[in-house]
Amino acid sequence: MNESKLECPSMPYEDSRILLVVCYSIVFALGFPANCFTTWLTFVQIRRKNVLAIYIFGLSLCELMYLSTLPLWTTYVQNKHKWEMGSVVCKLTGYIFFCNIYISILLLCCISIDRYVAVVYALESKGVRHQRTAIFITFILFSAVLVTHCPVFILPDGEQTSNRTTCFETLPLNLQLAYFNLARFLVGFAIPCIILIFTNYKIFQSTETSSSLGKRQKAKVKYLAMAIITIFLICFAPYHLVLLIRSINFLLHQNGSCAFELRIYSTSAAFLCLSTANSIADPIIYVLASEHVRKDFYESMTKWRYQSSINASLKLKNSKESQEVAQTLENQNLP
Template identity: 50%
Template sequence: HLTMNVTSTTISPPNHTHSCEPPYDEENPLPLVVLYSTVLTLGLPANLITVFLTVLEVCQKNVLGIYLFSLSVCDLMYLGTLPLWAIYINMGHRWEWGSLSCKLMGYVFFNNMYISIFLMCCVSADRFVAVIYAVESRGLRRMRHAVITTVVIVVVIAVGHVPVFSMTEGDQATGLNYARFFIGFFIPLCILIVTNLAIIAKVQTSTGLKPQTKIKIRNLAFAVILFFLVCFTPYHVILLLRAINFHFSNGKCDFERRIYTPYTISLGLSTINSAISPVFYVLSSNSVHK
């Protein structure tokens, strides 16, 4: 896949002179092309509608609107690259637009994934503060804080992935894979689980909410966790396995070739995030939902 080659995530020892070539000749491009086309068809209108709704929320000084607006803009940027990805896959993994643009597409992919992940954490954390610390949250949840948090996330992740343009294979790529797994996936997953389970526990003990409302909040919290696990766990587990394999492969490509099909599937699952996330996270805001 594009991000497997051009952004140097194919891991081989420094003294290995060539990358492990994935088994492209064994791949049927149709499923990925259909997937990317479907995600674009569903995700584009969903995110455009979400941008419109969240702009209204921002105008009404809704803190959650900042995170939801940023999440949708981020997804729209990634969706804009999907036509090129689909053409690339359909042409048998031949990139016709130059090396720089190829790396740029990988850069957009990685930025979208991790900005989305951390914005999801912000949404869950904001809901956690609003539910658990209902009174105190009036002073904690401010528009300025949300804007600063979002800007910091975007800048840190964007700068952190600049090495994509100049990275050499080997230890550097392996280190980036470890960082993606632990910082970009495992820690956010823990935050999502803790905050959403705390919300569920608080809501269940509340005497002021109707049973139907409690069920709705509980189902949404579980859905957010499940959505995150399905979209991002396979990809990051494979990243971790590839990084570990680097230390024991002795330059052999057997593992890289075996893992290619699961890797492709995991990339497809992560792509679905851009189409589904607006649905889940708009439902996090009662006013947007209405």
């Protein structure tokens, strides 16, 4: 594929530096422990044969993989978008970033489809939904996304040379990246978005007409479905719309796209922050919204507090005994 020979002038990196650094730092500080705890809670649910927990467990692992790279991105941004950790680390970090976005999106679709089948076809799905099926689907999904993004390792965007110091920030685009971004928008966002909206709408519609659910249960299902769609659109729609607009603009104005890239860069950086915030939103929605997981959470917190109180009592007791022994020895040494 032909690559763009044109290099854009200095980009307004400083305009978004504080925003990106603060965003990455907050997401890492909140998201990493939240997803660690989510992983543990969903593992408990997997042992109890919960099918939905398989997808949530995979989602948490995916988020942890991405969150582990945020300190590198933070250092990169703080260093005025100069990557100083080598081409291999750049390509691996970029690979994890791209894979995380689309594994997360597809797993969210799997979660919504599983909820759709369980709610809309409650009787028919009783003998159909199995953990083995969920594990197989998750494995295929991970494998497909990982293989699909292997070209990241041969793209020039990750090469560190004397003329290139950025990491996966090709400005302007080239034909290869423009077509790749169009495919990402269609297959990685538009189709999953349609599936997500359809399944959650059907879930809401089914619960509204159900006579076995009370008003409180119906409201819970309604707000959860709305939250899923809203957070999906807030986190992923702006980022993919910018990809689409940048790609179309490049294809229409290949020799004059730098002016547009300069105007849209700060907006693109803000939308990138929104996609990163998904790492915090997922545990809140899909774990704490579950009655069983909340119960496990409260039980674990109760046990933790109980154990902490026991440890504190033992430390206090040992401290008092040590003081008594010291006092006794001191008295024995007195003339």
